[in-house]
Amino acid sequence: MYAVVRIAGFQFMANEGDVLEVPKLDAEPGSTVKLEDVLLVRTEDDVQIGKPTVPESWVEAEVLGHDRARKVTVFKFRRREKYRRKAGHRQGLTRLRVSGIHPGS
Secondary structure, eight states: OEEEEEETTEEEEEETTOEEEEEOOSOOTTOEEEEOOEEEEEOSSOEEEOSSSOTTOEEEEEEEEEEEOOOEEEEEEETTTTEEEEEEEOOEEEEEEEEEEEOOO
16 A cells, blocks of 8 residues: 655655655654645555545654755856855755555545
């Protein structure tokens, strides 16, 4: 069984026991979160596609911790103009372990 979940505008495929790195969520490490924005649920004998979400379904996940992604360097340059700008960015991430998928009715 798996589900497709939308978190912060991104779609993630979640199987039970999977570890997902998602954009940072406001949740304490060790707590559980209930992800209710489920777009698709596939069981052994049925596929439920949401319009836009599957009603009465959710994915339960445990928060393992928070981290930051690798640094992305942004460099702007205009030739012959003495114009150079360098900046970096590290996206905040939350690591989740999927503990259960509850399909809708």
